Amino acid sequence: MSLLEDLALALQSGDDTRVPRLTADALEAGVPPQEVLDGGLIAGMAVVGRRFRDYEIFLPDVLLAARAMDAGVQVLKPHFLEGEMTGAGTVVLGTVRGDLHDIGKNLVGIMLKGAGFKVVDLGKNVAPAAFIDAALEHDAQVIGMSALLTTTAPMMAEVTGLLKERGLGSRIRTIAGGAPMSRELATDLGADAYAFDATSAVERIQALVDAPS
């Protein structure tokens, strides 16, 4: 078995002791950092994502794998120049103003990182303009908004409205998620996409990034 295959397997089993060690071994053996990232860590997380989608493994397994991936990425980081590790794209995430629920949003962030995205997590109770400012600052392709309450979900319309007002609607796409959300409501609030859960959020965001602006 190759070092990268071994690394991908260690990641799939959520072994956050072996993953950083195997990452370092691969680098020491002369494997280019990008190859270690793509062929070891991201490849391993892709298998984790597929198995999760197919109900072969469960959320805690995914989170253990994500933590192991983080440990591997920490080893890789010094081998990349600043900004070089953007990978699949950049996403700004946050729970909208007035809402303090963020576990779902955090899960989306973890899954996105596992899929190779750079995630700028603004946390909770995020003002509409802060989403847009962060997206511009980090050159993000997508803004992900989360809300758990029917009272806070409408705040998403302020974000999408502001984007439109500033002529950024085609450059920065938006996705909405959270308990009160539905495809119809997301559309009504001006979002480009809706995600039912963290797994579908990654798929929808990938589609938004891939779609021509």
Place this chain on the structure above:
Amino acid sequence: MNVELRVDDLIPRPREVLAAQGVPPGVTLSPRLEALAADALALLAASAEPRGVVEPISREEFGVLLAEAEGNAHDPVVGWIHPRAEGLGLFAGTLGRRVSDEIEGLLAGGEYPLAVSLDAAASRMTDHTSRALATAWRERLLRSGEADGDTRVLGYSPGYCGWHVSGQRPLFARLRPERIGITLNDACLMHPLKSVSGVLVGGPASVHRFETGFTFCDACRDRSCVARMRSFDDDRTSNGSTPP
């Protein structure tokens, strides 16, 4: 009345914690998952400070309080149920701030698996807190002669079943859960997050039964009402309270 709540009585089982994260019953667990659930429960036991309060309210007063919520469905479930109740009590319960602080700290430190497990465990414990408050309310109704052995107590909360979340405002104005450390923000969100509030409705099982054909049922992802109603048939050893 303040209700005495003990951590040991409310702590969920490891399988509940995993079930709350989508792990089906019967699945063989890896040692890592077992350890994760055990760690989360140990942390929960060390950080939870459960507190609860229940106060009686008449049917008429509750009708007024319910109507004060902005944006209720025209047919909220509790609006249909409460006029037939034997005893109504506004309730609130919380696990306290430390649990939320622990979850946030773990997330900030990249300990996602434990953070999410603790969050799931705390959510289950919040449900158990509701159940403990329902049990306490039923005992009070029995003592006062307002209920008999067939009385079931269920909780109904703003934000569910057609009762708009803005119903939290009149509920808080009346119950004052601030005295047990729960506050409400402008969006009607409770803080600490692991808190629960609503009305406890006592009455025979028939009071709580309804067809899930209300205007808002189509959009509901929860459907726990069905399990709650089914528990009347399944639970032969029930003490008469069912988790809200």
